[in-house]
């Protein structure tokens with residue numbers, strides 16, 4: 001997007017990979033969730049006063065219009081996410097056409113940047129000189145497709161503050177007490193999860209390493225440490241539904257049987273007729289509605305969709321995206337301390353912030 005906006009100027013695009021847009025290519029399971037019917041600063045972690053005007057200046061409708069004008073129309077999923085029916089290549093081809101004529105330096109890894117009368121951009125293939133420099137090199141997640149911390153290194157070298165970076169939109173590893181969940185690897189169920197004052201609904205996927213799935217990924221964005229609370233039976237009144245039941249617990253509850261078996265073992269209750277549960281046991285079973293535990297950590301940058309934290313937005317002018325510390329130095333996209341929820345919000349941010357660039 002950055003290169004497409006300034007293709008009429010004398011610009012060079014430096015990219016470490018052998019091709020552009022590798023993250024777009026693998027995103028959304030290869031179909032790229034590019035934006036959402038509902039986009040608000042509330043879907044982002046970061047300074048809302050900084051985020052809001054940038055989203056407003058180039059919102060989801062502007063992005064859809066931009067793509068439509070170039071013959072590319074994403075489809076809407078039931079949950080409001082826009083995606084590409086055939087593949088993410090649909091949008092990649094748009095940008096390939098858009099930047100035709102731009103000097104493209106692929107397979108050039110930026111190592112260091114300094115500034116004298118101009119910026120000197122040191123790469124593994126030589127040094128570039130530029131009057132203005134736009135950093136759009138993303139965050140640390142998915143190093144196997146070229147992610148690096150170069151944006152933070154450059155920002156810090158020019159005196160910018162970096163808000164602590166951590167993997168986000170990522171699965172959780174578990175503490176010993178929840179290891180029983182690992183035995184459910186491959187099973188999924190719809191849950192509500194509370195994290196701080198946020199609540200998400202969606203699919204939780206039990207995995208070999210811990211728990212994952214859309215609802216967990218969203219939770220990870222707002223989790224730092226401490227407890228999260230899972231409702232394994234959202235919109236289900238346990239007392240009401242089990243009141244007159246003579247069924248065994250595992251048959252009475254609308255949950256995967258294997259999950260109930262292991263859950264019951266973890267709270268020391270045998271699978272018996274619901275009518276035989278005493279009040280203490282019923283109380284323990286009620287934990288299904290508010291199962292609190294602290295994840296051990298997360299699956300790390302190798303698996304995280306995004307990096308939380310980054311270049312502090314306090315030192316970036318939201319009207320131009322220029323550094324308030326160094327003239328002619330700009331930051332956009334994921335390298336900034338702005339992180340979106342799952343559902344197309346991170347691409348929307350990357351495109352909106354690139355649109356706001358004023359050189």
Ligand SMILES: Cc1cc2nc3c(=O)[nH]c(=O)nc-3n(C[C@H](O)[C@H](O)[C@H](O)COP(=O)(O)OP(=O)(O)OC[C@H]3O[C@@H](n4cnc5c(N)ncnc54)[C@H](O)[C@@H]3O)c2cc1C
Pocket residue numbers: 014015016017020021022023024026027028029032033034035108109110111136137138139141142145146147148149150304305306332333334335343344345346347348350
């Ligand atoms: C598996 C996965 C799935 C995702 N799915 C979605 C989704 O469906 N919807 C959504 O909104 N978001 C999704 N995201 C997040 C989204 O991809 C990013 O937030 C977004 O791509 C950030 O855009 P960016 O331009 O800031 O950085 P990036 O897209 O990461 O681009 C940065 C570029 O800089 C290059 N670079 C890095 N370091 C150097 C260096 N030292 N020298 C030269 N070049 C360098 C990289 O090779 C890369 O091409 C997903 C992320 C992952 C990892």
